[in-house]
Amino acid sequence: MFKTLRDTYGTIKKAKGTQLHDLYRKADLQFQSAKARLRASAKKEARQQFFDSIDTQEVNEQLDPSILGLERKALKSKTKFGQNRKIGVANLGSHCCA
Numbered sequence: 001m002f003k004t005l006r007d008t009y010g011t012i013k014k015a016k017g018t019q020l021h022d023l024y025r026k027a028d029l030q031f032q033s034a035k036a037r038l039r040a041s042a043k044k045e046a047r048q049q050f051f052d053s054i055d056t057q058e059v060n061e062q063l064d065p066s067i068l069g070l071e072r073k074a075l076k077s078k079t080k081f082g083q084n085r086k087i088g089v090a091n092l093g094s095h096c097c098a
Contacts, residue, residue, distance in 0.1 A: 001027060
């Protein structure tokens with residue numbers, strides 16, 4: 001339709017007020033409306049999928065030590081070291097200030 005309009009009138013602006021321009025405008029508006037509906041639908045679906053899965057992803061990341069490059073055994077030993085270190089620092093504080 002666009003090509004016919006351009007071939008007949010040269011520009012869309014020159015075709016204004018004709019039946020062919022009205023048909024072109026109506027088809028263009030329907031096309032723009034369909035695009036907007038599809039875009040809104042895709043956005044709504046993506047948003048819903050994000051909120052449906054975000055809690056699961058966060059929990060899995062917290063439970064999975066592989067994201068830190070550690071195995072469960074290595075993680076436990078590092079945790080024990082961290083606890084022993086905290087106890088040692090607390091004991092140092094009580095000895096120096098007493």
